[in-house]
Amino acid sequence: MDLALIYDNWELFARGLQNTIILVSCSLLFGGVLAVPLAMVQAYNVPVLGKLALGYSYVFRGTPLLVQLFIIYYGLAQFETVRNSIFWPVLREPFYCALIGFSLNGAAYASEIFRGALLDVGKGYWEAAMACGMSWAAAFRRIILPIALRKSIPAYSNEVIFVLHGSVLASTITVVDILGAGRQLNGTYYVTYEGFITAAALYMAIVFTLSLVFRALEFKFLRFM
Amino acid sequence: MKKTTAIAIIGLMLGHAASAEELTIRWGTEAGYKPFMYKTSDGGLTGFDYDIGNAICAELKATCTWTEQDWDGIIPALQAEKYDAILASMNITDDRKRVVDFSERYYRIPNRFVAREDAPIDENSDLDGVVIGVQRATIQVGYLRAKWPKATIREYPTWDEVWLDLSAGRVDTAMANMIVIQDSFLTTDNGKGFVMQDTNHTDPEHFGEGTGIAVRKGETELAKKISGAIQDLRANGTYAEVNSKYFPFDVYGE
Incomplete structure (x- = not known):
């Protein structure tokens, strides 16, 4: 173990850490926003849309994330029409391809969590809301969705950790995330452990922080349940 | 007589041991x-x-x-x-x-840049903003970093992926040894419209x-x-x- 080597390259790891944090938090944001309607149409059996959402979740949960990432990054770039389209400035960048891949994949998993939570909200809540004169939409927005999201917190915290660990795949398409930084260090100095161990320590530190945050969230939002 | 036989036997055994x-x-x-x-x-x-x-x-x-x-x-x-x-x-x-x-x-074998025929790379400039693709942990990485610190260097797991992204236009150029460029890129469909640049890069400090x-x-x-x-x-x-x-x-x- 060459600690001085790691210290000398702290800027490399700082850049990796920054990229991982941005990538994971944006993926969670976009994935989460996409997951709510996907969960709704499935939970309430909306015709056509419900089936489409089911298909979406089946495809993205049924194939490995690495394969999805390669299809988005290398696959799409093979088509002349894609390269000439208005989407190319985005799809050209490895970082955005990773972001798109992780968001779409994360949405599929999160939608399953939310769907389960929505179905788990007792009938009584609906009846009470209706009895107060709320419309379906108002009851959903003001009563049902907040309860469902709160109930999702424990399962969702797991999902966040999975997205973080899945984000290492970004390094396979040249993004310098935490693992990418570790690999670059190993590759530049022909060392074996230093890069990986530093990466592992950084991931553990993030997971530790995340679990503290989620424990606080659970304490705050799940107290009444 | 006995002695020579014994020596011959020992010799055979030694010979056998050596071949084992x-x-x-x-x-x-x-x-x-x-x-x-x-x-x-x-x-x-x-x-x-x-x-x-x-x-x-x-x-x-x-x-x-x-x-x-x-x-x-x-x-x-x-x-x-x-x-x-x-x-x-x-x-x-x-x-x-x-x-x-x-x-x-x-x-x-010398190394060269490979780029689109209609968009050659000016190797005498500082290559500021130019994106160069290269395989991770290769000697080209060290050379490129030392000689063109302002260029953006993207490291790929294998050369195959470098060629994919070069032909897709995600990277502007790549540096590899001449024969690799010739055989694994220029002679393939992806390599159409690309050429090797003229300068040989052999700096022994980096390429050994x-x-x-x-x-x-x-x-x-x-x-x-x-x-x-x-x-x-x-x-x-x-x-x-x-x-x-x-x-x-x-x-x-x-």
């Missing part, structure tokens, strides 16, 4: 480097490195096996004794010499003394045997025979 200790070399390699090491359609290994490796074994009367390993783990796996020597077009550099020992070189066979640190005996075999192959014409199978010129270099 026949040399075994386990080669480690990476098969994504046409035409040096790649796979045939049925999955077997082939290429210049493969033929040279087998010729060395024939010369040393050694038994040889081949093990494949991804490039960025090729030295760690050698140290973990997954194999005895790396025969994978590895350039001899000072950085690598710190962790492994090398045989003498078995070939040396050429391409050698790496063994674990301290195993100089094996390295010496391999170096000797390479010289023998040069002398007896086997090298030239293998060379002509793949290249129109002598890749051993001056």
Whole structure:
């Protein structure tokens, strides 16, 4: 173990850490926003849309994330029409391809969590809301969705950790995330452990922080349940 | 009479013992480097490195096996004794010499930039904002970083992915050795419209003394045997025979 080597390259790891944090938090944001309607149409059996959402979740949960990432990054770039389209400035960048891949994949998993939570909200809540004169939409927005999201917190915290660990795949398409930084260090100095161990320590530190945050969230939002 | 028989028997036993200790070399390699090491359609290994490796074994009367390993783990796996020597077009550099020992070189080929024919790279500028694709953990990375610190360097797991992104336009140029560019890119569909630039890059500080066979640190005996075999192959014409199978010129270099 060459600690001085790691210290000398702290800027490399700082850049990796920054990229991982941005990538994971944006993926969670976009994935989460996409997951709510996907969960709704499935939970309430909306015709056509419900089936489409089911298909979406089946495809993205049924194939490995690495394969999805390669299809988005290398696959799409093979088509002349894609390269000439208005989407190319985005799809050209490895970082955005990773972001798109992780968001779409994360949405599929999160939608399953939310769907389960929505179905788990007792009938009584609906009846009470209706009895107060709320419309379906108002009851959903003001009563049902907040309860469902709160109930999702424990399962969702797991999902966040999975997205973080899945984000290492970004390094396979040249993004310098935490693992990418570790690999670059190993590759530049022909060392074996230093890069990986530093990466592992950084991931553990993030997971530790995340679990503290989620424990606080659970304490705050799940107290009444 | 009895004495001579006894000596003869001892001699036979010794001879037998010596042949039982026949040399075994386990080669480690990476098969994504046409035409040096790649796979045939049925999955077997082939290429210049493969033929040279087998010729060395024939010369040393050694038994040889081949093990494949991804490039960025090729030295760690050698140290973990997954194999005895790396025969994978590895350039001899000072950085690598710190962790492994090398045989003498078995070939040396210059590096060049490759770019779109209608968008050549100005190698005399600082390449500010130019995106260069390169395989991770290769000597080209160090050279590019030192010479063009302002360029953006993207590191890929294999050259195949560099070529995909070069043809897709995600990177502006790539630097690799001439033969790799020629055989694994320019002659493929992806390489249409691309050309090699004219300047040879051979800076020995980065590109070293050429391409050698790496063994674990301290195993100089094996390295010496391999170096000797390479010289023998040069002398007896086997090298030239293998060379002509793949290249129109002598890749051993001056």
